Amino acid sequence: MSNLNLSLRLSAAAQWVPQYARLCDVGTDHAALPIWLMQQGRIHSAIATDIRTGPLERARKNVERYGFSGKIQLRLCDGLSGVTAPEVDTASICGMGGKMMMAILEAAPWTQNEVRLILQPMKSLGELRKWLSQHGYCIEQERVIWEEGHWYTLLSVVGKNDETVLTPGMEEVGIPNRWCREENRLNYLNYAVERLERQKKGLERSEKTPDQNRMAYLQAALAELAIWRHSLEKGVWPI
Numbered sequence: 001m002s003n004l005n006l007s008l009r010l011s012a013a014a015q016w017v018p019q020y021a022r023l024c025d026v027g028t029d030h031a032a033l034p035i036w037l038m039q040q041g042r043i044h045s046a047i048a049t050d051i052r053t054g055p056l057e058r059a060r061k062n063v064e065r066y067g068f069s070g071k072i073q074l075r076l077c078d079g080l081s082g083v084t085a086p087e088v089d090t091a092s093i094c095g096m097g098g099k100m101m102m103a104i105l106e107a108a109p110w111t112q113n114e115v116r117l118i119l120q121p122m123k124s125l126g127e128l129r130k131w132l133s134q135h136g137y138c139i140e141q142e143r144v145i146w147e148e149g150h151w152y153t154l155l156s157v158v159g160k161n162d163e164t165v166l167t168p169g170m171e172e173v174g175i176p177n178r179w180c181r182e183e184n185r186l187n188y189l190n191y192a193v194e195r196l197e198r199q200k201k202g203l204e205r206s207e208k209t210p211d212q213n214r215m216a217y218l219q220a221a222l223a224e225l226a227i228w229r230h231s232l233e234k235g236v237w238p239i
């Protein structure tokens, strides 16, 4: 059977999976990530979970097609609820909302102990970063991927109390000294600034009494991002 083609987004997630990991891919859908990692001989074992029968059936078909029945275990469950701590040392959660990720991790506090988490949230990134930093997790590294007209952010996280109190800029785009050094970082910052500017204008135009807290947050985030952008434009990496 030929090698499975992985999207850039999932390839980036795969790069962070440690060699011989005991992986759980949460919300696996087509099971592309564990199948690819098995094909490359990168992982020791894999469990793939999904909360819905349709995606899990898709995963089952793919797992059979690529000859990994019995090697990739499929489990119908909410998040990590059907998995026990000794079974995994790495958990990937890709392609779902940040709030769902918080709920999944909240229900699996054992992930704070020696589990590498690879998270690729589709939305609520600021809330997720803040939640992680307040719940005993440390974001060690971040990547941004541009694929098919969309930006995707990936976080590599471990359970370790992080002393860093996140500023609004850090909530929105991450902590600069944890960013991977990537060519496209400046483009991503430009995109983030435009997005926040739009939100600020929306608030200014709103007929309702403006939310002063939100406005102060957006202004503070934009001020920080302007400084980081200026550094990157000058070829200096912000600290």
Ligand SMILES: C[S@@+](CC[C@H](N)C(=O)[O-])C[C@H]1O[C@@H](n2cnc3c(N)ncnc32)[C@H](O)[C@@H]1O
Pocket: 010, 026, 027, 028, 029, 030, 049, 050, 051, 052, 055, 077, 078, 079, 080, 093, 094, 095, 096, 100, 104
């Ligand atoms: C958009 S797909 C992402 C598939 C794959 N992880 C990827 O990144 O390409 C999201 C999947 O997460 C599953 N899902 C959503 N909430 C879940 C939860 N609480 N526990 C397990 N799976 C969940 C959905 O059923 C769906 O199959």
